[in-house]
Amino acid sequence: MRVALLHPGAMGASLGAALVASGQEVLWLSEGRSESTRRRAEAAGLTAAATLHDLLAASDAVISVCPPHAAMDVATSVAGAGFRGWYLDANAIAPATARTLAEVVGPTFIDGGIIGPPAHRPGTTRLYVSGDGAADVQSWFGDGALGVHVVPGPPGAASALKMCYAAYTKGTSALLLAIRALAEAEGISGSLLEEWAHSQPDLTARSEGAARGTAGKAWRFVGEMEEIAATFEARGLPDGFHLAAAEIYERMRALKDDPAADLPRVLSALLEPRSE
Numbered sequence: 001m002r003v004a005l006l007h008p009g010a011m012g013a014s015l016g017a018a019l020v021a022s023g024q025e026v027l028w029l030s031e032g033r034s035e036s037t038r039r040r041a042e043a044a045g046l047t048a049a050a051t052l053h054d055l056l057a058a059s060d061a062v063i064s065v066c067p068p069h070a071a072m073d074v075a076t077s078v079a080g081a082g083f084r085g086w087y088l089d090a091n092a093i094a095p096a097t098a099r100t101l102a103e104v105v106g107p108t109f110i111d112g113g114i115i116g117p118p119a120h121r122p123g124t125t126r127l128y129v130s131g132d133g134a135a136d137v138q139s140w141f142g143d144g145a146l147g148v149h150v151v152p153g154p155p156g157a158a159s160a161l162k163m164c165y166a167a168y169t170k171g172t173s174a175l176l177l178a179i180r181a182l183a184e185a186e187g188i189s190g191s192l193l194e195e196w197a198h199s200q201p202d203l204t205a206r207s208e209g210a211a212r213g214t215a216g217k218a219w220r221f222v223g224e225m226e227e228i229a230a231t232f233e234a235r236g237l238p239d240g241f242h243l244a245a246a247e248i249y250e251r252m253r254a255l256k257d258d259p260a261a262d263l264p265r266v267l268s269a270l271l272e273p274r275s276e
């Protein structure tokens with residue numbers, strides 16, 4: 001089987017390497033991508049295609065693993081090029097967005113959501129899939145580093161699971177960072193940390209870990225938080241938690257890929273005076 005991977009980011013490249021290890025040929029599109037994506041693709045053993053036409057002509061299936069805000073553009077360009085093979089969207093998008101993608105792509109659409117870090121070791125990372133064709137995805141990856149699990153239901157079910165999971169993990173990280181920024185602005189950080197040491201002993205380390213773990217990726221969490229907010233809103237639940245989380249991550253956007261970003265840098269970004 002030949003699989004087109006759009007695009008080999010940190011997660012995408014690990015899926016590509018898992019497919020290669022399972023015996024598939026994996027192609028990627030070099031057009032428009034950065035040097036870091038090229039390095040990751042080469043390290044994962046992927047084959048470059050120069051144009052979308054070349055890529056799709058040589059592929060039986062497409063897997064989309066990109067920033068959530070780009071998922072629709074990627075699907076539209078693949079469908080617009082007349083591709084009729086399997087199309088697996090593995091991005092953090094709302095179930096309603098997944099259903100819209102299913103209309104754009106057609107009956108070969110498979111909905112997916114990934115939970116865990118880039119899949120370099122067995123047991124760490126799961127790809128959840130739903131819809132027609134979902135049951136076949138496990139055979140693409142074999143018994144390698146990525147666990148594949150079917151979520152019963154139509155396209156949108158796997159994305160709903162991803163939204164519920166990330167609503168807690170990335171939502172609580174944003175909340176903790178907002179609280180640390182507020183304490184700093186009020187001049188009571190020391191007292192808050194003392195109280196936490198008595199009554200909530202894990203929160204100091206969790207807030208520091210949240211800063212280190214989210215700063216470099218906050219630019220793409222903005223779209224993910226908006227997708228989560230839309231998921232709550234579509235079911236009549238309040239969307240405000242994750243719209244606020246989107247704003248927290250938006251304020252951290254400039255820390256993209258900054259290896260030295262830590263809690264003090266994050267607090268400065270959150271508290272920087274704004275013009276609007």
Ligand SMILES: NC(=O)c1ccc[n+]([C@@H]2O[C@H](COP(=O)([O-])OP(=O)(O)OC[C@H]3O[C@@H](n4cnc5c(N)ncnc54)[C@H](OP(=O)(O)O)[C@@H]3O)[C@@H](O)[C@H]2O)c1
Pocket residue numbers: 007008009010011012013032033034035036037065066067068070074090091092114115116117118220224
């Ligand atoms: N990383 C994780 O731990 C993790 C965990 C669970 C789920 N996921 C999911 O995996 C997806 C991607 O994550 P990742 O870790 O691979 O991200 P990443 O390391 O930031 O890589 C993003 C990839 O998408 C490309 N890209 C950037 N902007 C784009 C755009 N506007 N249109 C199309 N492609 C674009 C990048 O290319 P350039 O190099 O040219 O910018 C890069 O190849 C997300 O949907 C995320 O929710 C990731």
